[in-house]
Amino acid sequence: MSYGIKPITMATIEELAAFCKKKGLIYPSSEIYGGLAGFFDYGPLGVELKNNIKAQWWKTHVHDRDDIVGIDGSIITNPKVWVASGHADSFTDALIDCSKCGNRVRGDQFIEEKLKMDTAGLDLKQIDEIVKNHKLKCPKCSGNFKEATGFNLMFKTSVGPAAGSSESYLRPETAQVIFADFKQVTDTTRLKLPFGIAQIGRAFRNEISPRDFLFRCREFEQMEIEYFIRPDQLNKCPYIDEWMGYEMNVLSAEMQAKKHPAKSMKARDCLDKGIIKTAWHAYWLSFEHNWLTSLGVNPARLRIRQHLEEEKSHYALDTWDLEYHFPTGWREIQGMANRTDLQGVERAFLVFLLEAYHDDKSRGNIVLKLHPQLTPYKAAVFPLVSNKPELLEKSKEVYRLIKPGFNSYFDQSGSVGRRYARADEIGVYTCVTVDFQTLEDETVTIRSRDTTKQVRTGIKELKESLAKFMQGEKLESLGAVIS
Numbered sequence: 113m114s115y116g117i118k119p120i121t122m123a124t125i126e127e128l129a130a131f132c133k134k135k136g137l138i139y140p141s142s143e144i145y146g147g148l149a150g151f152f153d154y155g156p157l158g159v160e161l162k163n164n165i166k167a168q169w170w171k172t173h174v175h176d177r178d179d180i181v182g183i184d185g186s187i188i189t190n191p192k193v194w195v196a197s198g199h200a201d202s203f204t205d206a207l208i209d210c211s212k213c214g215n216r217v218r219g220d221q222f223i224e225e226k227l228k229m230d231t232a233g234l235d236l237k238q239i240d241e242i243v244k245n246h247k248l249k250c251p252k253c254s255g256n257f258k259e260a261t262g263f264n265l266m267f268k269t270s271v272g273p274a275a276g277s278s279e280s281y282l283r284p285e286t287a288q289v290i291f292a293d294f295k296q297v298t299d300t301t302r303l304k305l306p307f308g309i310a311q312i313g314r315a316f317r318n319e320i321s322p323r324d325f326l327f328r329c330r331e332f333e334q335m336e337i338e339y340f341i342r343p344d345q346l347n348k349c350p351y352i353d354e355w356m357g358y359e360m361n362v363l364s365a366e367m368q369a370k371k372h373p374a375k376s377m378k379a380r381d382c383l384d385k386g387i388i389k390t391a392w393h394a395y396w397l398s399f400e401h402n403w404l405t406s407l408g409v410n411p412a413r414l415r416i417r418q419h420l421e422e423e424k425s426h427y428a429l430d431t432w433d434l435e436y437h438f439p440t441g442w443r444e445i446q447g448m449a450n451r452t453d454l455q456g457v458e459r460a461f462l463v464f465l466l467e468a469y470h471d472d473k474s475r476g477n478i479v480l481k482l483h484p485q486l487t488p489y490k491a492a493v494f495p496l497v498s499n500k501p502e503l504l505e506k507s508k509e510v511y512r513l514i515k516p517g518f519n520s521y522f523d524q525s526g527s528v529g530r531r532y533a534r535a536d537e538i539g540v541y542t543c544v545t546v547d548f549q550t551l552e553d554e555t556v557t558i559r560s561r562d563t564t565k566q567v568r569t570g571i572k573e574l575k576e577s578l579a580k581f582m583q584g585e586k587l588e589s590l591g592a593v594i595s
């Protein structure tokens with residue numbers, strides 16, 4: 113399963129978790145009291161990165177488009193929402209017991225481990241079918257399993273004073289709130305089909321065994337779009353033409369059945385060959401794939417994978433996952449059924465971090481090469497030395513100049529080399545250094561995190577130069593190169 117992937121030099125999930133804790137990106141929640149499994153706090157850098165991911169998602173999916181509007185629904189709703197959606201009855205994890213020795217395993221985890229299959233969204237019946245079809249036996253005594261039983265994953269809570277209070281749930285997903293608000297949205301906007309409703313918000317699941325760092329948390333955020341299309345218009349996507357030549361690694365259900373590897377294909381070929389069933393689906397898969405790559409994710413580590421018949425939810429005609437090759441293997445980061453486009457913020461967060469994490473042996477430190485739109489700090493401002501009052505004063509002036517437009521910090525402690533290294537480790541896109549020449553000619557140096565190259569540019573042009581650099585212009589075009 114290593115098709116098209118360069119040898120991965122990325123960190124393991126454990127290394128990444130340790131790095132995140134050390135640098136204040138993410139740490140276990142309430143750790144001074146022993147923590148609580150499945151809950152994490154985002155620290156000063158983590159919240160910036162997370163907010164930037166959400167802001168970029170919102171910009172691309174809502175602000176830049178005419179056909180999608182946003183909502184922000186409440187976390188606790190009338191419990192009837194969850195009865196109507198089926199969650200109250202069947203939003204369960206499957207527990208399966210051995211009929212011989214009584215050993216109990218979690219159905220989906222057991223299947224994932226044994227068959228390397230993504231089990232997200234499987235119901236009890238589907239779990240039983242897979243256990244039966246693949247003749248899975250008890251790992252302890254090789255006995256047969258009984259039918260799976262369910263454990264409801266919704267967190268219950270009571271609303272109102274204890275006596276006469278009513279029981280409700282913390283929402284386990286954001287989608288149902290979008291459906292419940294559908295009429296309000298159409299009544300108050302002038303949207304006509306096809307259109308979408310987007311939401312970013314928290315959801316809660318009482319996972320039996322949270323694990324793998326941010327993969328399976330009990331509290332998490334979803335970025336979700338419900339896109340509504342008339343059933344007879346599924347091949348009438350006005351945007352598809354510009355995406356026909358878009359290429360992705362594709363793993364269809366048939367390729368999986370034949371044990372063929374994923375293959376790079378154009379959207380056009382997927383549609384012509386009937387691999388992707390509708391133009392709208394091909395469009396959304398391409399669009400989401402492009403969203404990730406445009407923010408720095410290597411397309412060789414992405415693929416779209418069609419769900420097998422037995423993985424499909426009952427309401428979905430055709431479902432695809434956008435998967436990323438994590439250090440632990442291929443895992444879903446986004447699911448796209450015929451109507452729903454769902455991404456977990458935490459998994460996107462992990463993907464961007466893994467892509468950015470470089471252990472740079474020549475520099476002797478980690479370099480976090482986050483995309484300039486995502487990285488917490490765009491710039492840092494340093495005086496070359498900290499014991500010259502006129503340098504300090506000038507560098508603070510420069511700092512005050514750029515801070516309002518570029519999230520930045522000021523650092524004067526230690527050697528300038530140490531300050532560069534610290535900045536690299538937390539992904540600061542550029543360092544602005546004020547030196548003795550600055551006092552003579554009002555110029556500063558700006559340094560690229562990714563290449564360590566530096567150019568000298570005027571303070572007058574600094575804001576414009578930084579903006580251009582963030583937009584992807586070459587550093588060398590922004591000033592005189594320092595050799």
Ligand SMILES: [Zn+2]
Pocket residue numbers: 210211212213214215250251252253254255
């Ligand atoms: Zn057994």
